[in-house]
Amino acid sequence: MNRAWHLRIRKTHRYLGLFIGIQFLLWTLGGLYFSWSNLDDIHGxxxxxxxxxxxxxxxxxxxxxxxxxxxxxxxxxxxxxxxxxxxxxxxxxxxxxxxxxxxxxxxxxxxxxxxxxxxxxxxxxxxxxxxxxxxxxxxxxxxxxxxxxxxxxxxxxxxxxxxxxxxxxxxxxxxxxxxxxxxxxxxxxxTDPWRVFDLFWMLHTMDYEGRDDINNGLLRAFSVLGLLTISSGFALYFVSSPGLRRRAKSGGKPVRLTS
Known part of the structure; x- marks a missing residue:
């Protein structure tokens, strides 16, 4: 793969990660709060x-x-x-x-x-x-x-x-x-723990009006962008790995390194 494609994939991955990185962080923080909370206590x-x-x-x-x-x-x-x-x-x-x-x-x-x-x-x-x-x-x-x-x-x-x-x-x-x-x-x-839970739930679902619409367009768009970010990360790993590039150039045959 030529250097132009390599740079294009790297740039795509970088900007996608920058654009949705904050939302990924909010999803992670929300998931941590949900998993470490007792729902009976949250519900009061x-x-x-x-x-x-x-x-x-x-x-x-x-x-x-x-x-x-x-x-x-x-x-x-x-x-x-x-x-x-x-x-x-x-x-x-x-x-x-x-x-x-x-x-x-x-x-x-x-x-x-x-x-x-x-x-x-x-x-x-x-x-x-x-x-x-x-x-x-x-x-x-x-x-x-x-x-x-x-x-x-x-x-x-x-x-x-x-x-x-x-x-x-x-x-x-x-x-x-x-x-x-x-x-x-x-x-x-x-209670206050419920209010924190409700805030994270809003950020998690990205429904900033009613909280509970998990089919809203914004959430769907960021889900697709997240998939593209992960895919570009795998592609970047492939084009950046010296071993994989040598195997690609040799047609998939093992490359013997000599000193």
């Missing part, structure tokens, strides 16, 4: 106490009482009914679908007192704070409380039920407990 499972259970002897009214009250609000169909605990009080969680403009249907949730059947509103801030403290396994010192009505693709509470309360504790690792106000349930716990 160790900071959530299990939900309270009810005795089988608990006296409740029939859900039909709440359904009749819901029907008076114009609801004609229910998806499901769940019994949940909110601060040691049994509540019915009524999930229903309502038609909106142009035939568009949306799913809504209505809470009801399971001992009386009376409908009630979403959780108040005081109830959300108390529930967060009840379900949180760490120290109960609250740093701040935020009421969320919207999030974006970069928010750590993305694609989850809104509105929601974000109750942040000072320790450990600025843990934030997210509680869906209308559902009356804890949705997730986010």
């Amino acid at each position: 499972d160790h900071l959530k106490r299990p939900a309270t259970t009810f005795p089988a002897s608990l006296s409740l009214v029939s859900p039909s009482v709440s359904l009749r009250a819901l029907q008076q609000k114009g609801v004609d169909s229910v998806l499901n009914i769940a019994l949940i605990d909110v601060l040691n009080q049994p509540l019915y969680q009524l999930n229903y679908r309502m038609q909106h403009g142009k035939g568009h249907a949306m799913i809504h949730v209505q809470l009801a007192d399971a001992t009386t059947g009376q409908l009630r509103g979403e959780l108040t801030q005081a109830e959300a704070m108390a529930l967060a403290k009840q379900r949180f396994a760490g120290p109960s010192t609250v740093e701040q409380v935020e009421y969320l009505t919207s999030t974006n693709g970069h928010h750590e509470y993305r694609e989850k039920p809104l509105p929601a309360y974000a109750v942040t504790f000072k320790q450990p690792a600025h843990a934030t407990v997210y509680i869906a106000a209308q559902l009356g349930t804890v949705q997730s716990v986010r």
Whole structure:
């Protein structure tokens, strides 16, 4: 192979390595963080106490009482009914679908007192704070409380039920407990290790809008460029190896070196 081809391959490998080297470094750092992390700890499972259970002897009214009250609000169909605990009080969680403009249907949730059947509103801030403290396994010192009505693709509470309360504790690792106000349930716990994980995951997938699209064009392009970089590295090794070049010149026959 002539010197011009040799230099062309070397230059291609050098510039490809320079262009995608930073992304390769980010992929490697992310892989190290993922492989050395405990996913249960990352997800905050160790900071959530299990939900309270009810005795089988608990006296409740029939859900039909709440359904009749819901029907008076114009609801004609229910998806499901769940019994949940909110601060040691049994509540019915009524999930229903309502038609909106142009035939568009949306799913809504209505809470009801399971001992009386009376409908009630979403959780108040005081109830959300108390529930967060009840379900949180760490120290109960609250740093701040935020009421969320919207999030974006970069928010750590993305694609989850809104509105929601974000109750942040000072320790450990600025843990934030997210509680869906209308559902009356804890949705997730986010800590600093999760936020680092989420950042590396975004850099790993190269989805800088929503994190989870692993079929985006940018990731595909860099994957192809990575393959070209590796291929040019093998080609550079071949054209730079004296032994391989001597074998190529001799037609593949061993070359005997004499002193």
